[in-house]
Amino acid sequence: MLVTSIETDRTPPSLSIPALFVRFLRFGLLAFGGPVAQIAMIRRELVDEERWISNAHFNRLLAVLQVLPGPEAHELCVHLGMRARGRFGGLLAGLGFMLPGFVIMLAIGWAYVALSPVMGLLTGAFMGVQAAVVAVIVRAVHKIGLHILEDRWLWVIAIVAFGATLLGVAFWNALIAGGAGYALVKTGRYGLALVVAVAAVILAAGLHLYGQPTAREHVDPIAATGALAMLWTGLKAGLLTFGGAYTAIPYVRADTVGRGQISDGQFLDGVAFAGVIPAPLVIFCTFVGFVAAGWVGALAITVGVFLPAFAFSMIFYERLEAVVSDERLHRVLAGIAAAVVGIIAATSVQLGWTTLQRVPSVPIAIAIFLGAFAAVWFWRSRYANAMVLAGSAIAGWILLTQ
Template sequence: MAEATSVTPPAIPEPQTHGVSFSEAFSVWLRIALLSFGGPAGQIAVMHRILVDEKRWVSESRFLHALNYCMLLPGPEAQQLATYIGWLMHRTAGGLMAGGLFILPGAICIMVLSWIYAAFGNVGIVAALFFGLKAAVLAIVLQAVVRVGSRALKNDVMRALAAIAFLAIFFLDVPFPVIVFGAAAIGFLGGRAGLPTFTVSAGHGSSGGGDADSLLGDQLPLHARPSVRQSLVVAAVWLVLWLTPVAVLLVAFGSNDVFSQIAVFFSKMAMVTFGGAYAVLAYVAQQAVDHYAWLKLGEMLDGLGMAETTPGPLIMVLQFVGFMAAFRAPGMLPPLLAGTLGGLLATWVTFAPCFLWIFLGAPFVETLRGNRALSAALAAITAAVVGVILNLAIWFAIHTMFREVKPVRTLGISFDMPVLHSVNGWAVALSVAALLGVFYLRIGLLQILLACAGAGVLLHIAGLV
């Protein structure tokens, strides 16, 4: 693909001419939100089918360009993609509507499930239900490795990046941001040099992909033109909205208060969750379980099972973590109220930055459609993320199938080794069945989750778990 020129597409006059009313857009975004099961791959597929194929709001090339930018950002790419396209169609209000609706159903579901879990989580049948869900989660994470890998690892260089990323994070505890930015730098330099191995995902910015046939067309909307003044206003507004609750909690209660810890920790996560939830959940789990002792490892996996069974981004599991953290240390508040506030706080500091990244960066990204170096950086990041997701899959497998692990720390190498005699036979059997259902029988995600949850309940009724 030829290097993109510096010519900015002409702006269309206001008002918008695509003919999609705000109320019509609301119904479409609500429909997408209610169908957003199956993690980022399924959510993006739903958006593509509705927005590109069915409604023809945006073209294939524009959709992929927006997606590629969102994959470079920290945070859930599917939610940010919805925000981006909502912003393109109906300015800031459209972005808030699309991104907010994408979060809302999952936030409500996770909160209700958190209440039930906090009240009845130790009851045998509830624990058995989540025992089954863990097996399904393992199959889903491994499926993510295969899906992303088949798309990203098109040559030996990309496969090597994935392998290096896996070894670095699994055995050497290299921080995830270091892996992401290192891969981005390699890809960017390779793209600038014109190396063919770094152009596997190029071409998304081509304007010849039928843009004129979409309702938005190939024009650059007037509100999408980059402006330094507008960028400063957007940055100021969203930084205040995001960080004011954090500052107030720190000043009022100090850094050791559980609400202050939730606000600070998840604000940090919002800045480093590159590659989506799968890529960072192992780190979040380690910090929440080992460092803060907010919840137990099994409870973290239960929370992931909740997020997998509800609509919305998988990163909504952080709401469950915030809920359990505050529920266990409520202070002067009733535990359920403290948990509710902790979950909402975690959700706010996780998603407020997502709107900042889109509203601040999208106008500039719209002028970069077809940039070779940006495409190459994305390709390298995606390859590295495959290795990171593989790390998460192995971490889940170890802690799902074995009751005990033994930490290995020697010569700079650090990992958890399973204790073989602690193997959980029923967990292994359920996991194998889930893997067969996902990879060979092609059973849908929701059916796999329901089947594994039901199997866990039946095993409990039979007295086997």
């Protein structure tokens, strides 16, 4: 393994394999509040208190992982586990961190499906939660955009991706055009960037004209149902999440809601459940996989989502920082990330519209949305999202139950 002076300044304590697994399992059991709270917990215990790694090296590692797709807190656990006990230690650390959320979400998915007649009595509560989830996603778009949209060209890419998604253009068109276009613009190749943009428009128009998959009705060459499809959906979500787990929402929705495997309401319920349990938010995919394809589907999509997070650290451990320091890669990823912001914004509009079409009272749903949005905007707490979703469920149960 490549060793640098930064890596030798501090080393993890000597832990047995079982002790290492239990250490990160504890992190998983306490992983409330989203990535910021999860990373702060890991920093406090492993950097400040136990001195597994220097603060400067931790900051550098975090910056590298934030450029890569995938849940940063989970990738941090894998990386730190490898520092302690090699690649097997990284595997166990990552499994320990994700296992509690996975098991809890499996149980929730089973109860949601098996007890569906009972769940019908809570329709109003679920509608209230769904309105609040849309508010949480809109707030996330703002947060992600603040970090990603750093210049006017990135804003242009985000706006174009937003409009293209609303018009039904498949998301991969926007991602490719955004990444390539921004890389060309930043190197002064404006003419070639314009050619790429025009080609993307022509391709999107041609695919739409001849009835090819749109952002809402995306179909891959992989089978549209079963474990293989869920694995492929999870892999796309794991490889294309830039800026947080919310960026996985458009891809997973396109492959499940777009195929008619689940409804938008069920999809939003999964996002809501993920927001109140100790887990990376991307664990909502486990719920979606269960509702769409049962136990096998839940396992397959979860493997797909987390596989890239394991792979980036475990396979490219020695070269991770050097590879991601390449400025050319940064430009491509920045363009892709800007397109993702636009895609999520458009998806939030689509989810909001479908939610309004289902609720018995549009004014009440809008009021719950605005209340939830104000709460997540001003309330600074690791438990804010969970409490807002719980409050919205109560409001929906009282006000939207017929």
